[in-house]
Amino acid sequence: MAHDRCPARLCVWRLLEVWGPAFTIVLSTDAPQGLALAPSAFPSIFFWPPARGACRLAGIKEFVLVMTRRHALVTGGAGFIGSHLVDLLIARGFDVTVLDCLSPQVHSDAEVDADGWPVYLNRAARRIKGNLLDRGVFEASLENVTHLAHLAAYVGVGQSMTEIANYTRNNTLASAAMLETLSLVPHTVKRIVVASSMSIYGEGQYWRRSTKEYVAPSPRSSRQLERRIWECKADESSEEELEPVPTTEDKPLQPASIYAINKRDQEEMFLVVGRALGIPTIALRLFNTYGSRQSLGNPYTGVAAIFIARLLNNEAPLVFEDGNQKRDLVHVRDVASAFATMLEDDKPMWKAFNVGTGNAIAVKDIASTLARLLNKDIAPRVLEKYRVGDVRHCFADISKIRREFGFRPGTSFDGGMKELIDWVEVARKPRDRSSESMSELVQYRLVV
Numbered sequence: 001m002a003h004d005r006c007p008a009r010l011c012v013w014r015l016l017e018v019w020g021p022a023f024t025i026v027l028s029t030d031a032p033q034g035l036a037l038a039p040s041a042f043p044s045i046f047f048w049p050p051a052r053g054a055c056r057l058a059g060i061k062e063f064v065l066v067m068t069r070r071h072a073l074v075t076g077g078a079g080f081i082g083s084h085l086v087d088l089l090i091a092r093g094f095d096v097t098v099l100d101c102l103s104p105q106v107h108s109d110a111e112v113d114a115d116g117w118p119v120y121l122n123r124a125a126r127r128i129k130g131n132l133l134d135r136g137v138f139e140a141s142l143e144n145v146t147h148l149a150h151l152a153a154y155v156g157v158g159q160s161m162t163e164i165a166n167y168t169r170n171n172t173l174a175s176a177a178m179l180e181t182l183s184l185v186p187h188t189v190k191r192i193v194v195a196s197s198m199s200i201y202g203e204g205q206y207w208r209r210s211t212k213e214y215v216a217p218s219p220r221s222s223r224q225l226e227r228r229i230w231e232c233k234a235d236e237s238s239e240e241e242l243e244p245v246p247t248t249e250d251k252p253l254q255p256a257s258i259y260a261i262n263k264r265d266q267e268e269m270f271l272v273v274g275r276a277l278g279i280p281t282i283a284l285r286l287f288n289t290y291g292s293r294q295s296l297g298n299p300y301t302g303v304a305a306i307f308i309a310r311l312l313n314n315e316a317p318l319v320f321e322d323g324n325q326k327r328d329l330v331h332v333r334d335v336a337s338a339f340a341t342m343l344e345d346d347k348p349m350w351k352a353f354n355v356g357t358g359n360a361i362a363v364k365d366i367a368s369t370l371a372r373l374l375n376k377d378i379a380p381r382v383l384e385k386y387r388v389g390d391v392r393h394c395f396a397d398i399s400k401i402r403r404e405f406g407f408r409p410g411t412s413f414d415g416g417m418k419e420l421i422d423w424v425e426v427a428r429k430p431r432d433r434s435s436e437s438m439s440e441l442v443q444y445r446l447v448v
């Protein structure tokens with residue numbers, strides 16, 4: 001994006017960014033003759049000292065690089081959220097490259113083409129099948145890239161508690177390798193948005209009535225959970241129940257699973273290294289995202305997808321605790337829109353933002369809404385059991401992203417769920433793997 005202060009010129013450069021040919025414009029803010037074109041593949045030629053010297057002789061004192069084509073690299077772009085982001089970026093005039101390893105756990109139930117790519121993936125995107133952990137793969141995919149959206153990750157909270165090394169390698173180490181590449185090799189990346197997660201908060205934010213203060217409670221004690229007392233207390237010795245309130249970004253981070261620790265590390269690493277490299281970087285703390293293309297066969301992800309898989313197999317959705325734990329379900333289109341807005345913006349910043357709806361819904365109400373929409377007379381089965389790593393309540397305060405970027409989710413809960421059902425009904429019938437995942441949780445003593 002141009003660092004040009006004149007609004008009229010900035011407007012022209014913005015238009016060129018979207019519609020211009022594959023050229024980079026190099027201009028001087030001091031002299032009109034300082035305008036030149038270079039093929040986008042070699043924009044840095046004007047910063048090559050001899051070329052710079054020659055320009056100085058011609059009276060050009062200062063340079064601003066304007067990339068005429070915006071080119072986004074979306075890691076994990078074949079996945080659920082990534083593929084929606086790819087569609088939106090293409091619609092907004094970006095060139096897009098997708099880098100994805102097509103992890104079998106995510107893609108084995110999806111309809112794929114002859115090369116193994118999901119058929120829903122936008123055909124206008126360049127595709128690179130590769131793993132971020134493999135040497136040289138990320139570097140090779142950076143060609144001409146101006147914007148980086150990093151979404152690739154293993155995403156199963158429960159699974160991360162048994163496959164600890166595997167998750168940490170794939171999520172944290174892969175991010176470290178990417179950042180090292182960005183700091184060592186020449187590239188044209190000028191903005192980064194990384195997918196973080198609400199899971200890094202651990203328990204959400206609460207209000208303590210007796211002392212009139214916001215609190216971040218510790219995880220519930222095993223003594224409390226064995227007694228099936230589900231609500232968070234002010235402290236172990238107290239009977240005072242805390243009142244859940246929307247969670248703000250400044251709430252202390254208390255990740256309660258390996259996945260959450262990975263996401264926190266990933267967020268902090270990107271913000272710190274992005275700042276050190278002078279590349280504006282934003283971490284989006286996504287709340288529970290739902291929508292079409294969600295993996296229906298993967299037992300480790302989205303609650304709505306898992307419940308639909310159960311209901312379609314005429315089985316009751318399995319609900320942990322008493323089912324009154326509250327979450328914030330945000331539609332994938334709104335999440336993609338938050339990513340695209342952050343990528344398109346040119347404010348230099350290194351910050352984290354919540355992306356949710358700001359509305360809380362109880363888990364058992366998600367199950368009954370889905371049963372109603374699927375015309376199934378099946379009530380959720382309330383297990384009265386605790387799954388290790390689960391928090392009681394967590395829903396978003398979205399005032400920060402609204403204030404700074406005008407973000408407002410546009411999809412209602414019922415509307416979004418209806419859309420999800422419509423998609424599920426035409427998608428392949430999912431294999432319900434909840435029983436397998438439950439046996440694993442029991443085997444590893446991750447459910448009490």
Ligand SMILES: NC(=O)c1ccc[n+]([C@@H]2O[C@H](COP(=O)([O-])OP(=O)(O)OC[C@H]3O[C@@H](n4cnc5c(N)ncnc54)[C@H](O)[C@@H]3O)[C@@H](O)[C@H]2O)c1
Nearest residue numbers: 076079080081100101102103131132152153195197286289
């Ligand atoms: N879905 C949610 O509710 C949610 C909530 C919070 C945060 N997030 C974050 O959003 C991002 C996307 O999540 P999603 O739900 O779309 O997941 P997904 O599993 O559908 O997509 C992830 C994609 O990344 C790919 N991938 C994984 N490891 C890779 C690697 N090492 N190299 C290349 N590709 C790799 C997978 O093949 C997959 O296509 C993740 O970072 C996740 O942590 C998701």
